[in-house]
Amino acid sequence: MACRTTCRRLSSTVAVATRATTAAAPSMAELRGRRSEVFSREQARQRALYPRIEKIEVQLHGPGLDGTRVVMNKGLSTPLSCAKHLTEFHVVNSAVALVDGELCSLYRPLTESCSLSLLTFRDQDPALVNQAYWRSCASLLGQVMETCFKEDFSVELLSAPELPVTSGAFCHDVVLDPQLDSWLPSEESLRSLTRGAQQLIHQNLPWEPLEVAPPVALEVFSHSRFKQEEVEKMAAESPRGTVTLYRCGDHVLLSASPLVARTGLCNQYEVTAVHSLGPGPLGLQRRVQGLSLPLQLQAHHMVWRKLRARAERLVGVSQVLDTTSPPHPTRSTLTPPPLCNATT
Template identity: 40%
Template sequence: MTMSATKLHKISWCALRQLQQYRTKANFSAGSASIASRNELFTQEQRRQREAIGRIDKIEVRYLGLPEDVTLVMNNQISTPFNCAQHLSEGHCRRSALALIDGSVPWDMHRPLQESCTLQLLNFNISEPHVVNKAFWRTCSFMLGAALTRVFKAEAKLQLHSFPGPNIKSGSFVHDIVLETQSWQPTKSEMRAISAEMIKLAAQDLRIERLDVQQELAQEMFKDSKYKSEQLPSIAQQSNGRVTLYRLGDHIDISRGPMVASTHFLGKCTVGAAHKVADEGPAGAFYRIQGVALPCGFKLNHVAYGFLEERSQKLNPARLPHEPFEEHQQMQLS
């Protein structure tokens, strides 16, 4: 090869690398813009709803629990179970993952109360933890979606689909995704990277916010998400035109909830399986990502946790994205 040819080859290679970097940055910028727009709309609607409350009425919240039952006077449509916990102790604020209203209605810790009620604050050490465990499992799926958006590069063209309702007996929490490849076989290091991202989210102690919006706003927020856009009409139809959204950090997704109060409730976590469940179009495929986790503070020996990890790798039997949807089931994403 002549000197001029060698120089030309180097110039061409540099140009190709610059083009590839530009495309990656362009894809990243487009994704970042979509996330930023979604968050801005979420924040604006959150502010609008607060400002629309008008006159603030008082409600009585009868707290039932340790150290003693007490009646709190709170602000209707503004005060949350977490605000009630603040009147009790720092320990109540830190331990309370979920609230129970009037003895039967699970309620997000940061969701404003709507009328006078009784209030119980739930943690993972109560005698009947089924309700709070389901909220924890659902939150793990939600966090998994956030982790996946952070670890995948733009060229993978990741699209979040949905996560099925929590079933503790299944042995795994789940998030379904679409990738523009039909042959992804993740390595152990790739799965560890996803698990590590979950732990990072837990360490950030991100508050999990709930917001109910009209279908039109939800459509605008998810206009760049093919699968969310397709799912929204059915979700809104079964909820009187409303859609329930959740946010942690800058990650927003659709779920009927409830979820635990913060990401810090996630303790030990392993994302250990990715099953290809169906092809999607000429180049893409659906994948079911699965994991297992323990609430923060729970200890389990290595052997016992290993059994949980092994079990969580079996394909979760929840309805798959490509299977027909039954009318009697909720169309909310979890």
């Protein structure tokens, strides 16, 4: 309760400061830059907490690794650092890790001696890896939506519903600029969004995690009322009263659960649909959906076509808001203008 009260006070303070600067609202690119700067500053502060190199012992588990121990640097070494002491297979194929039984990012610094298991998509039970991958693909979808439109159109990222892989699609909810309320994405628009995702995948960008106190997260998302409320909720539910940020390029996001190591682990990736969910507190809500397979797995084009058709259907809600509308939204026959040239 104390944490929730503190978060609300901090959120109110940030909101007042936000209203004071509304007259000179920054562009989306400037917002991304500011969020990344706050992330870098806090990351540097946390690394400075370990001025002296201290050693920890990591006991590795997995096929052919039981009994293997490596000596690493406290607060600096990560599960990926441990993988680099093994083989190229472990470096290339590891997606997430189990540290003392807790699922975590490959980039999370190790702060004490522990046991470590490196998880891949070809493990005997890949359920945890698959769910982390689905979550990461949804995060990538949010990044694409925030960067694909021209700078004079605002984009408010909402949540990425935690959906099982069996749902057939991952998704991210957004509110676009009111000027785009009448926009109906064409097939070319979806292909343009897909190309934007593929560009990020080809860059092989890491998802860097950073566990922070609520005031830091509120500063990062000082221009997003929705994200401020999300920070409050996540901090109240966290046993440590903290939240975890992830950075991919200059894009910073919140995630309650770990993401896979890097965008390059994605292979087949396609944005399949943009559904209208109706008006919400911040404007017209849309659900953007996609489908992907990891680098280690591939599907025949006929199988992919069937999976894609399934991924076009609205997921994650009990019923479609307008039962009289067709199962797939009508798409404009014209290529809409708001997308950036970089993704067209």
